[in-house]
Amino acid sequence: MLRIHFTGVDLARVRVAGRPDALWETILSFHRLRDRRDVRLFGEWRTETRTRLNGETRLLGALIPARGYFPDFLTPVEGRYGMELGLDAVLGTRAHRIRRETALLAPAGQQLPTRLREFHEGGPQQLTRLATELRRYHRAAVEPYWTHVQAQIEAERAARGRALLDGGADELMSSLPPMMRWRAPVLECDYPVDRDVRLRGRGLLLQPSFFCRRTAVTLQDPELPPVLVYPAAAQLSTAYPREMAARPAEEHRYRTLGKLVGHTRSVVLRAIGDGATTSELARRAGVSLASASQHAGVMREAGLVTTLRHGNAVLHTVTPLGAALLRGGAVAS
Structure with missing residues (x-):
């Protein structure tokens, strides 16, 4: 087990990486x-x-x-x-x-x-x-x-950001994947060896990774800036699209992009913003819950949206391709 020991200063200095490394x-x-x-x-x-x-x-x-x-x-x-x-x-x-x-x-x-x-x-x-x-x-x-790796990391960051806004740093640490357990002031992680890391006021960068699996990874040298690389929850979610799991994103996107036409889906994609649960999406777009779920599913298949589970809800985020279409107006009716 890896045990990372936090002080109050360390907890205030926890960051979640916004892009893959x-x-x-x-x-x-x-x-x-x-x-x-x-x-x-x-x-x-x-x-x-x-x-x-x-x-x-x-x-x-x-x-x-x-x-x-x-x-x-x-x-x-x-x-x-x-x-x-x-x-x-x-x-x-x-x-x-x-x-x-x-x-x-x-x-x-x-x-x-x-x-x-x-x-x-x-x-x-x-x-x-x-x-x-x-x-x-x-x-x-x-x-x-x-592009697909980047979308997964951005979705993970959105989920951790939602946890931080909902419940502060304690909720953020508690929301991490199950191979990591927050027992304040210590984060316990499944690990190949027994090890303790003391942050000493330097904080911690949480770096989600698409190719990391099962256990978190950290640097051996305790004097280097502390970083904890861990599996992005998006790939562990039941909402993760199997057909996009191990293929270049473009191959699947262009097969399904033709489904994505019309004013309603344009509104739904814009309504996702920086992240939205299905309920929030329905409310923002002015559509029913079932309709919001259906539209999000089609856009997920097209590679425009990433979906992952957040507590009892699912959180939708726009992928880089979806953001590019919005910027270019390519999804307008």
Whole structure:
């Protein structure tokens, strides 16, 4: 179990990331690629990704074990601002940090495997090779699905924001997925090892992730800015659309976009705003509860809306595609 200890100052400084982190999604997707579980969600994605992968990933395989620790320098804070900025930060990693963190990958009482030892001692050329592998892998495994990943993280943020507005920081922490349990002032998380993290007034960034599964993930180095990466609840919801689970979003969107015509659905899409439950949506759009649910379902199939469960209700949020259509007036009658 992972136990994260909060002070009152830490609780006031909890933030929920507003976008996916490119490097965390890339590294965690590499775990999913080698994992045979969650076939319903990731089976087709694995097949499509392996078909596109024609580059070298042996260094990634050495640095990212199937389970357990992987070096913190693979996920710098710059990754939340995009893949290229994240890779620039990886390329700037100091040699002493590379040696310290890769040394932790050695089996107990043994030397590092040959490939890791070469990286450990290789200097800038090895970092360039790593950045090249990461970029190629990201383009094959993550980039084609990025709009869908982004929609899931934005929906998760909307749900956590709703919890914060409804009940404050305590409600926010209590609303996190079931593998995390808020027992104030400690957040307990399912975790591969027993560990305590003390925030010491620095607060915590909650980073929802599409490719994170089952357990939350945090950095090994307690001196780095605290971050907790956890599975976005949207992918765990019964409202999650199976047919969009592991495919590039565009393929499904354009098959169903033709359903989305007429003034009423334009009004309903606009009424969702920054997020709305079905009841709120019906009230804002001036339609019945059943009609609001039906219209939201069609727009979810078209990739314009994401739906996830929030307590006893469901919360609808507009995806990037839906927002783009609204900005361009493409959904008007």
